[in-house]
Amino acid sequence: MQLTIGATREIFRATAIEDDSFGLLASSVAHVASGGMLSSVLWGDEPGGFFIDLARSGPQHSALVIHEMASPGWLTPEDPPWTPLRGKPLLAARILSLPFLQAFVDGFSAIIPLVDESGKIKGWGHSFPFRQVEIVQHRIEQLRANWIRFRHKASDPDHYREIGFAMRTIRHTFAV
Secondary structure, three states: OEEEEOOOOEEEEOOOOOOOHHHHHHHHHHHHHOOOOEEEEEEEOOOOEEEEEEEEOOOOEEEEEEEEEOOOOOOOOEOOEOOOOEEEEEEEEEEEHHHHHHHHHHHHHOOHHHEOOOOEEOOOOOEOOHHHHHHHHHHHHHHHHHHHHOHHHHHOHHHHHHHHHHHHHOOOEEEO
16 A cells, blocks of 8 residues: 655555554544544554654644654564654644545545455455544534634635645545
């Protein structure tokens, strides 16, 4: 599975050998969308991988930070002893929650054509996280309803620049 982010098309690959990184990412997004403060996912590759941290960042913003692993031995954690130590930050963004969550839902939804009749993602071996995506979609509906109450801000040109930045920065695509 790979996560592609932003206009620069940065690609972060993950394997399904040890766990369901895609499902865990969907759970993390749902957790933050539901009011959780912070959630982290091991987006493990062979070797190495990344830590994806998602957070609420104020009442209307969310944050995404991706770190490389400081120690790539997560698949064999006993030899040498492995700890989830974060390495260099590769991406950090603070974005309005509505476009942030919508970008994730768009990315998750792009995988649906690969889901077989049993609910598993073809070529991934794990089930599609339908419930988690529904949770995020519900939160998007709530944010859109609240958006109408705050539309007076829409006349502010900085507001539009921020939304445009968010949409260019966080465009998620997944591929198997």
